[in-house]
Amino acid sequence: MSMTCAPYISFPGNASEAFPYYHELFGGELSLMTYDQFPSTDDFPFDPPHGSVAHATLAAPGITLTGGDAMGESLPQLRNDVYSFLLGFDTEDEARAFLAKVTDSGGQMAMPFEVAPWGDRYGQVHDRFGIRWDVVVPGTGG
Structure with missing residues (x-):
């Protein structure tokens, strides 16, 4: 397929x-x-x-x-933690640059970018439109 x-x-x-x-x-x-x-x-x-x-x-x-x-009377609310988009970066510097770009343009950190229990570096940010971006760098933590 x-x-x-x-x-x-x-x-x-x-x-x-x-x-x-x-x-x-x-x-x-x-x-x-x-x-x-x-x-x-x-x-x-x-x-x-x-x-x-x-x-x-x-x-x-x-x-x-x-x-x-969207069209109609009841327009969608985008800020919601039911969904997110997971972005995988190769390096912490790339991930931090993305997070800074989003927060510097009106976004808001939802979860700090730090080592997660599973060993990856992980964080969450809502952009200024309410979309949540989850950011991960595999295997950078101990």
Whole structure:
């Protein structure tokens, strides 16, 4: 079997801000299409707000993120500890640089980056949009 997995995040109306932020964090190539670019949205079961994102894809080394803006009355709350994205780094310096980039841009540490009981160095951070990123560097602890 051959397959890929790319998380899809439904943002509460701020995907046009979130995806450039993730592009800055991870690099790679960003493709973003707004509903304004569609020839018509007349047949849609919703009326997309001006500038809302229909679909975005960020393809960066080691990660692909997809998503768009959610539509409707009850928009999603992204800050939640039910899910997270686990990022594995080769070195502590790389992991610490990522964590600093997220916290310096409005994010918040959720768990300190330190040696976990299983021997890896591990920590958690919520970015400014509420997404939780778990960070691990294998086998660096004793």
